[in-house]
Amino acid sequence: MILVFGTVCLDRIRRIPALPGPGTYVEIESETTLLGGEAANTAAALTSWGADVRLCGNPLGEGPEADYLRALLEQRSLVVEAAGEPPPRFRTPVCDIYVTPDGDRTMFGLGFSAMEPVFDPKLLPLIRGEWFTAEPNMGGVSRQAARAALGAGMKVYLMDFIRDDDPVAPGSIWQSSTDWAGFRGDVVRNTEWVRRLVDRTGCFAILSDGPNGLVAGSPELEVRAYPPFPSPPIVDTTGAGDMFRAAMLYGLSQDWPIGRSLAFAAASGSLSVRSLGATSLIASIDEINDLVSSHPGIAQQYAEAV
Template sequence: MIVVFGSLNMDLVMTVPALPGPGETVLTRSYATKPGGKGANQAVAAARAGASVAMVGTVGTDGFGDRLAENLQRNAVDVRCLRRGGEPTGIAYICVDSAAENFIAVASGANLETAAADLPDDLLAEGGTLLMQMEVPADQIWAALRRARAAGMRTVLNVAPAAPVPADALRALDVLIVNEHEARSVAGDLGIDGGGPEYLARRLAAEAGLICVVTLGAAGAIAAEGDMLWKVAPLRVRPVDTTGAGDAFVGALTAALDRGRGLPEALRRASVGAGLACLALGAQESLPEAADIDRRLADVPEPSRI
């Protein structure tokens, strides 16, 4: 089972002709409310990719919180550890332009009340997986990580958005997932300067003794494990909205690893999942099912050693 310790937001999504600049107002006809938050997105992505998933997080006692809980249940995510906090449910304001690029601002709300104590002992099972992001309090993430590590779980951290990661936390991880900017940030905290994504992946993997996956957007992704470096190509699509692509990648990758697939196959499935997530508006509605990934798997070559 995958236990996701993370955030839940209601996304307010607007399609605009161009993203606004500083001091600029851009008008559009309407907006949509769609379930989001990196934690919930990755929980749904992993569940749709075939994993058994439980969500640990916090929403408010409001309509947005109700809708987020109901949506997780519709996607077969266990919500028994979803807590109602005193703050309003978190929201994200998302603008998407005609080139499928986006602008996102987040009000964390009840997410800031999420605590490692919300994670019950019965979910900390040897052989399971704890998946984390950086949209809930960092001290609680590290506390949850320590408990999962002690229980013998696989530990996966997506450092999104970019934030400091203590050296002892890095060394307690099995899998680190970052984009190029996040890789530079994490490496810089360890005194690793310069170098491209391949160099950073190798150094981070070696320094922390983990698998380091660096996503490269339209160029696919690379992953360092020991002395091996893998590269996976992207699924070629015409994007509509890239908002959920990173979370689709993380969820599909974690689901594949949790189900016992090797790293190259997990990377390939994650690349397909990320590409398919770009074909519809919204973070969670666009996330593919396992059967969708299976149908397009042949369109992405097996990862190559580099």
């Protein structure tokens, strides 16, 4: 079982020709509303690949937006197990995402700052030896949940926990991107940054840098750079990190070697940029494996991760 804890929301994605300057106007070319949120994206991918998933996160609220969000979850055979009672005046979180032709995105959130429930760790289905993953968008609640999972003896995978006091424990897995940590486009500095994190925490660390590949390592595994798999034409980079995390967790839950899991995750992240949003077109296991096998030179570099 993989327990995915974190954000569940609506992603309202709008394609625009360019971001407008101050006081100017731009026409929205298209709009679509999708299931979103880091936890929901990750759980949707894992479920599509046949993994046993429990999704636990923020309240969904009431009203038309909440009803639509529940319908999108039902389409993915997902049910959100609430982590506690909703705070006062809670509303369904919605993320407005503006995507330009180069695939870059600008995001505006509504309802996220008030999404922390009155947390009750007894509501979490914590099972010793199973996987737990979280991102920090629910602030203190996310950190409490991660500490509860560690205390229960779960295997912990944390994404974007970048504070020095975050619960990154020896033997856990940490993932983030150069949107949040490290240095975009600088492999040497990113390698050193990851090495310092590994030395400080004892975790297995993964720092992705989009089209520049990633750096990964642990106390047992050499900290080194890995190349990216070629991506299709970029439509939208929303959720690429969530697809990477889901694929990494899938491989780990199947007891794959770490290099195979890393390659599968990197290929999954590359394929995720071919469509709007994270969940409109989730790559199949066969598609991901085909991308890996069609680039044996790159795959070999991942296979050398020992």
